[in-house]
Amino acid sequence: MDDDILELYPNCGQFHALKGLYLQQIPTRNEQPFLYTNYITSLDGRIALPAADRRSHEVPPAIANARDWRLFQELAAQADLLISSARYFRQAAEQEAQAELPIGLSTEFDDLRAWRIEQGFSPQPDIALFSTSLDIPPETLQAYADRKIYIITGGKADPKQVDKLTRETAARVIRCGETRQVDASQLKTRLGELGYRRLYAIAGPSVLHALVHGNALDRLYLTTAHCLLGGQDFDTIVRGSKFSPACNLPLRTLYLDRRMPENAGQTLAIYGH
Numbered sequence: 001m002d003d004d005i006l007e008l009y010p011n012c013g014q015f016h017a018l019k020g021l022y023l024q025q026i027p028t029r030n031e032q033p034f035l036y037t038n039y040i041t042s043l044d045g046r047i048a049l050p051a052a053d054r055r056s057h058e059v060p061p062a063i064a065n066a067r068d069w070r071l072f073q074e075l076a077a078q079a080d081l082l083i084s085s086a087r088y089f090r091q092a093a094e095q096e097a098q099a100e101l102p103i104g105l106s107t108e109f110d111d112l113r114a115w116r117i118e119q120g121f122s123p124q125p126d127i128a129l130f131s132t133s134l135d136i137p138p139e140t141l142q143a144y145a146d147r148k149i150y151i152i153t154g155g156k157a158d159p160k161q162v163d164k165l166t167r168e169t170a171a172r173v174i175r176c177g178e179t180r181q182v183d184a185s186q187l188k189t190r191l192g193e194l195g196y197r198r199l200y201a202i203a204g205p206s207v208l209h210a211l212v213h214g215n216a217l218d219r220l221y222l223t224t225a226h227c228l229l230g231g232q233d234f235d236t237i238v239r240g241s242k243f244s245p246a247c248n249l250p251l252r253t254l255y256l257d258r259r260m261p262e263n264a265g266q267t268l269a270i271y272g273h
C-alpha cells in the first residue's frame with residue numbers, strides 16, 4: 001500500500017513508494033559539478049506569500065507538506081554542498097527561518113543520514129550562501145560549525161565587510177564576477193576546484209535567477225500542489241531580468257501523489273538533464 005506514487009511519464013502506469021523516490025537521482029561520478037534545485041509551488045505559481053506578521057515571506061502552509069519535505073530531504077542527502085542565502089541566516093537570527101538546513105536532525109531522517117555514510121559522503125553537506133549585502137549574523141553560522149561554510153558574493157563586495165566576516169566567522173569568502181552581485185557563470189568551476197560535485201540550490205528566486213543567468217542550472221525538481229492561493233504579493237521560482245534565450249528544461253519524469261496536500265494532491269516533475 002506504500003507504493004502510491006503513480007508515474008505518468010515516461011513509464012506511465014507504474015507505482016512507486018515515496019520513500020526513496022528521489023534517492024540515487026543525482027550523478028555521483030561526474031567530472032563537472034552538477035547543480036540541481038527544488039521548489040514547491042501552487043497551481044497559480046506561488047512559492048511564497050507574506051507571513052502572518054507580514055514582515056517576511058514564507059512557504060504557504062496550504063502547500064507545504066510532509067511528503068514534499070521528505071523528497072526535499074532526499075535531494076539534500078545526495079548533495080555535497082547546499083546553496084542557501086544570507087536571507088535564510090538573517091531569518092534564523094530572528095527565529096523566523098522555517099526549518100534548520102538539511103539534513104534534518106529529527107528521527108524521521110535517520111535513514112538519510114545513515115545512507116550518506118554508507119555512500120561514503122560526509123555526515124552533512126557543506127554550505128554556501130549567496131549575499132550582496134554581506135549582512136550575515138555571525139552567531140547564526142555557529143549552528144553549522146561542523147560543516148565548511150562559504151559566502152559567495154560579487155567581486156565588488158565591500159572589503160571591510162569581507163574582513164569583518166573573515167575575522168568573526170570560520171567562513172571562507174568567494175568572489176564571483178565584477179559587480180556586487182554574484183555572476184554565477186564561473187561558480188561551478190570555482191566550486192569544482194574545491195572538490196564539490198553535487199550542488200543543491202535551496203535558496204529563493206533571485207539566487208535561482210543568478211544561477212540560470214550564469215548557465216549553471218542542470219536540473220529542476222518542481223512539486224506543484226493542486227490548489228490556487230491568490231494573493232498579490234508573492235514569489236515565483238525565479239525573479240530577475242528576462243532570460244534571452246529562454247532557459248529550456250525538458251521534462252524527464254512526472255509523478256502524481258494523490259495523498260498531500262489533503263483533497264488536492266500534487267504532481268512531482270523533474271526537468272532538465
Ligand SMILES: NC(=O)c1ccc[n+]([C@@H]2O[C@H](COP(=O)([O-])OP(=O)(O)OC[C@H]3O[C@@H](n4cnc5c(N)ncnc54)[C@H](OP(=O)(O)O)[C@@H]3O)[C@@H](O)[C@H]2O)c1
Binds near residue numbers: 180182183235
Ligand atoms: N516554495 C519553495 O519551494 C521555496 C523555496 C525557496 C524559497 N522559498 C521562499 O521564497 C521567498 C523568497 O526567498 P529569498 O528572498 O530567500 O530568496 P532570494 O530571492 O533568492 O534572495 C535571498 C538573498 O540571496 C542573496 N542574493 C540573491 N541573489 C544574489 C546575487 N545574484 N548575488 C548575491 N547575493 C544574492 C541576497 O542576500 P543579501 O540581501 O544579503 O544581499 C538576497 O537577499 C522566501 O519566503 C522563501 O521562504 C520558497
